Amino acid sequence: MAGPLHFDALAETYEKARPPYPEALWSRLGELGVLRPGVRVLELGAGSGQATARLLGAGAEVVAVEPGGALAARLRQRCPGARVVVARAEDAELGGARFDLAVAATSVHWLDLDVVLPALHRAVVPGGHFAVWRTAFGDPRVRTRFRDRVDAIVARRGDEPVRPGPGELDTARWAERLSASGAFAVVHVEEFRWRIDLGADQVHGLFRTFSDWTADEAAAAGRAARDLGGTVTEHYVTPLVMLRRGDA
Template sequence: MSGDRAEARRGKNVGMRDPGLFESIAASYRAARPDYPSELYDTLVQQGVIGPGRRVLEIGAGTGEATGELVRRGGAVFAVEPGPELAARLRQACPEASVLVSQIEDVDLAAHRFDSVVAATSMHWVDLPTVLPRLGQALEQGGLLAVWRTVFGDPRVQTPFRRAVDEIVAGRDETIPRTDPLEPRPTVAELEAGSRFRLVRTWEWPWQTDLDATQIRALFATFSDWQDQAELDAVQAAAAAQPGPVTEHYVTILHLLRSTTGET
């Protein structure tokens, strides 16, 4: 799951995931989150990450924001989700997928073999030094790792609403250094650490969507660093103050890496 542009700017190192954070909004999470661009899934098919006959491990599947499309594209999906309520909704939405309720760090990956691993806005919650070596061992030789996130608020496009969001964030009492919002965690350097995986390529898809004030509040409420009700009130008011729906400019970023396990 994810944070928003403000989280990326702050370089928040959230560590391993607390399932309770998203369990509390399991009923509303899926409706609040926009879909990923179709070009993302087209690319995953073209690169052999998903498709007929592919055995795919999905990390942090949530309520199936990506799982449904992975299944529709023909993959045999083994989805790991630590939240019981989220996993229950995932099973209901994607009965074709195998679902395990667990932190990925606790899964015996040596008992499985996969052609690829995908993480849709979830890998920043993972203990990478623990998990990456295990993923390399669970993948077939030359297996693929696809990690993607959406940056909610393209910093190259300034709007009155986004300036209001920046003002809200600027009022927080924080000293966390800001990082490049277009390099959300985990970075390529983090994914390549330990030489278990090597970058194949990075893709970036800018896109936009129109949201009303209620939809804005619901979306921001799914961000891990927007849990303050006063801030949610403020962001909803900022959206409501705009003439008509808010046009939001987002960027989905995909990193594709290949396992180096077994290379000579």
């Protein structure tokens, strides 16, 4: 299992191949009142700006924390309106009561929450929020010929180390983990199911960015997409856990 800086070595591929988050997610953040013009946002693990660009586009003021130097460089180029801090979330100086909203988009599973949650509690204003989401690349409710090929690739592996923490679709356990300390309380949980068409080259690049996939496995996924006509329809799930700053 690679670490979070796996993505920094593939910064260009990451930026080009990762699909955007679903529109329904952004609509919900607006409906919940947490994303609006002038809101001050702290984003942890911003990567190359998949979420950052949309936050800025909604009128937010964004401080984006990203540990990877190559990703941070792309983030600055893509999102010049954000202030980029090159550091691990655990090491960054977040200050006190400066932000209305903290965001962890496809990064919470890399964070040491015992360190990060108390720091976020100090950094977010009373009544402020913490939004956590990620995309699970594969909806277990939907079977396709391409997903059968993906499962066959995974089945050829030996025993693998298990990533600590809840599974990517164990949304209820993530909500419990994020609220257990009392620093934040859960106010909204939702899962967005969506679909996207991907060409074989994007499939190859996307799977190459997965920290638990080897280069040979990603190439096999790309070949599978070509075998199935060159374009495949993928079905994904994006869980959202919204929390409000607590009194703890």
